[in-house]
Amino acid sequence: MADEQVKLTLVEKLGRVDRRIIFLLMGVAVLIPLLIHYTTTIPASPIVQDLFDKVESLPPGSKVLISFDYGPATAPENQPMATSITRHCFEKGLRIYMISLWATGPRQATQLIEDIITPEFPGKVYGTDWVDLGFKAGGQGLINTLLSDFTAMYTTDVNGRAVTEFPMMAGIKSLRAFDLIYCVGSGQPGNKEWIQFAGDPGRIPVGGGTTAVMAPQLYPYYPKQTVGLLGGLQGAAEYEAALMVKYPKYRTMSRVASEKMGPQVSAHLVIAAFIILGNVTYLIERRRQKKRQ
Amino acid sequence: MKRTIPLLITFAVGLILIIAMFIPHDPFFDMDRNFSIFYDVIAVFAFILGGGNLLRVHLNKVYLKRRDWKYSIVTVGGFFLMLLAGLLKIGVTEGWSGNFQGTGSLFKYLYDCTFQPLQSTMFSLLAFFVASASYRAFRAKTIEASILLVAAFVILVRPTPLGYYLTFWLPDPLKFLTISNLSTWILAVPNMVGQRAIMIGIALGIVSTSLRLILGIERGYLGGE
Numbered sequence: 393m394a395d396e397q398v399k400l401t402l403v404e405k406l407g408r409v410d411r412r413i414i415f416l417l418m419g420v421a422v423l424i425p426l427l428i429h430y431t432t433t434i435p436a437s438p439i440v441q442d443l444f445d446k447v448e449s450l451p452p453g454s455k456v457l458i459s460f461d462y463g464p465a466t467a468p469e470n471q472p473m474a475t476s477i478t479r480h481c482f483e484k485g486l487r488i489y490m491i492s493l494w495a496t497g498p499r500q501a502t503q504l505i506e507d508i509i510t511p512e513f514p515g516k517v518y519g520t521d522w523v524d525l526g527f528k529a530g531g532q533g534l535i536n537t538l539l540s541d542f543t544a545m546y547t548t549d550v551n552g553r554a555v556t557e558f559p560m561m562a563g564i565k566s567l568r569a570f571d572l573i574y575c576v577g578s579g580q581p582g583n584k585e586w587i588q589f590a591g592d593p594g595r596i597p598v599g600g601g602t603t604a605v606m607a608p609q610l611y612p613y614y615p616k617q618t619v620g621l622l623g624g625l626q627g628a629a630e631y632e633a634a635l636m637v638k639y640p641k642y643r644t645m646s647r648v649a650s651e652k653m654g655p656q657v658s659a660h661l662v663i664a665a666f667i668i669l670g671n672v673t674y675l676i677e678r679r680r681q682k683k684r685q
Numbered sequence: 686m687k688r689t690i691p692l693l694i695t696f697a698v699g700l701i702l703i704i705a706m707f708i709p710h711d712p713f714f715d716m717d718r719n720f721s722i723f724y725d726v727i728a729v730f731a732f733i734l735g736g737g738n739l740l741r742v743h744l745n746k747v748y749l750k751r752r753d754w755k756y757s758i759v760t761v762g763g764f765f766l767m768l769l770a771g772l773l774k775i776g777v778t779e780g781w782s783g784n785f786q787g788t789g790s791l792f793k794y795l796y797d798c799t800f801q802p803l804q805s806t807m808f809s810l811l812a813f814f815v816a817s818a819s820y821r822a823f824r825a826k827t828i829e830a831s832i833l834l835v836a837a838f839v840i841l842v843r844p845t846p847l848g849y850y851l852t853f854w855l856p857d858p859l860k861f862l863t864i865s866n867l868s869t870w871i872l873a874v875p876n877m878v879g880q881r882a883i884m885i886g887i888a889l890g891i892v893s894t895s896l897r898l899i900l901g902i903e904r905g906y907l908g909g910e
Contacts, residue, residue: 414813418812418813418816419813432844437865437869464800464801465807466808467801468805499793499796502786528725529725529729530725530728530729531728533725534725536717536721540717540718541718544718544722545722545725550784551784608872608876609880611877611880623872626843629844659812660841660845661845663816663820664838664841664845667819667820667823667837667838669820670821670823671824671825671834674825675825
C-alpha cells in the first residue's frame with residue numbers, strides 16, 4: 393500500500409512537471425546543437441520541390457520579384473529563404489527586383505546584400521542584375537496599384553536614384569512583366585495578399601516562404617494559385633537541400649537553414665518527449681482513478 | 686448632410702470598384718487604378734497618425750503618472766531617437782546623399798544592436814511557452830483531442846531523426862504510413878479542407894459586410910450614434 397502511494401505520487405509528479413524544468417531542458421536542447429554545430433539535411437517535399445523546379449525552369453534574364461515582408465522577429469526563419477532564392481536566381485542568371493510591403497523589410501534586404509550578394513556574387517551589377525526598390529506603404533492596395541502601374545509607385549530605388557537609370561527597369565510597366573513573384577512573408581500583408589491581388593488577377597506565378605505557424609493557412613492555394621511554398625525553417629532547409637543537389641558547390645558553403653535546423657530538431661524532440669510523458673502519466677492516473685471507483 | 690455625403694461617396698466608390706472588377710476597361714479601369722493610388726497615399730498618413738497616437742497615449746500616461754508610466758518614457762525616448770537618427774541621417778558616411786541605414790549610420794546601429802535582438806528575443810521566448818503549453822494541453826482526454834494529438838505529434842517529429850526511425854522499416858505497400866508521408870497528407874488534405882472552409886466563411890462575411898457598407902446599412906465608420 394505504501395509502495396503504491398509512492399508510485400502514485402511519482403506519476404503525479406511526472407504529470408505536473410514544473411514549467412521551469414521544461415524551460416531549462418528546452419534551453420539545453422537548443423544550446424547543445426548550437427555548440428556542437430549539429431546540422432541536418434532534409435530532402436525537399438513536393439511543395440518545396442515544385443517551387444525549386446519553377447525557378448529552375450525560368451530562362452536566363454527572367455525577372456523575379458522578391459518581396460521582403462517580414463522583420464527581425466522572424467528573420468531566423470525567413471532570411472534563409474531569401475538567401476536560397478537569391479543564390480538560385482543568380483546561378484540561373486535571373487534578374488532580381490527587391491521590394492517590401494513591411495517597413496522592417498528593407499533592412500532584411502540590406503542584410504541579404506551584405507551577407508550574400510556582395511561577397512558571393514561580386515560580378516552581378518546593381519541596376520542590371522539586381523535592384524533594391526525599398527518599402528512602400530499600402531499593403532494589398534499597393535499590390536493592386538503595382539498590378540496596373542508599377543512605375544506610378546516606384547519612381548526611385550531605395551537610395552533615391554531614378555529607376556529610369558537602371559537598364560533592368562526598362563519594360564517594367566506592371567507586375568505582369570515579372571516571371572515569378574517570390575514573397576518571403578510572416579504575416580499580413582504577405583503571401584496571401586500577393587496571391588489574391590497579384591497572382592490571381594494578373595495570372596502571374598507566385599511562390600515564396602512563410603513562417604511555420606503561417607504555412608498551414610497557405611496550403612489551400614497550392615498548387616493552383618501558388619507554385620510552391622517554403623514552410624518555416626524546415627521549408628528553407630528543404631530548399632537548400634534541393635539547391636545542393638543541383639549545385640554541389642553549396643555543399644561546402646554556409647547552409648544557414650540546415651545549420652539552424654539542429655536546434656529546432658532537438659527542440660522538437662524535447663516537446664515530443666514531454667507530450668509522451670504527459671499522456672503516459674495522464675493515462676496511468678486515469679486508470680488508477682477508475683480502479684478506485 | 687454630414688452623414689449623407691460620406692454615405693454617397695462610399696456608395697459610389699464601392700459600386701465603381703465592383704464594376705471595375707467585372708469590366709476591367711476604361712473608364713472603370715482607370716478609376717480603379719486612381720483609387721488604388723489614393724489608397725496608397727492615404728496609407729502613408731497612417732504612419733503620422735500612428736506616431737501621433739503613440740505620443741498622445743504615452744505622454745498623457747507620463748503626465749498623469751499612471752501605472753508603469755516610467756516605461757512610457759522609454760517608449761517615447763526610443764521613438765524620437767530612431768526618428769531623428771533616420772531623418773537626420775546621423776553617422777551616414779556619404780552625408781545627406783547616403784542611405785539612412787547605410788554603413789556607419791546611427792539608425793543601422795540602433796536597428797542591428799537594439800531593435801533586432803529585442804524582437805528576436807521576444808519571438809524566441811515562444812519556443813519555451815510552446816513546450817510548456819504542449820505538455821499541458823496535448824492530452825488524450827477525448828477522441829477529438831486524441832486526433833489532434835496524433836496530428837500534432839506527426840508534424841512535430843517529421844523533421845527529426847525520430848520521425849525517420851519510427852516508420853522507415855515499413856514494407857513498401859505500407860510506405861504511405863511513414864511519418865513523412867503522413868505529415869504531407871495531414872497538411873495537404875485535412876488541414877487544407879479546414880482552412881478552405883474557414884476562408885470561404887470569412888470571404889462570405891467580407892462580402893456581406895462590404896454590401897452593408899456600400900448600401901449604407903452599416904454606418905459605424907462614420908462615428909457617433
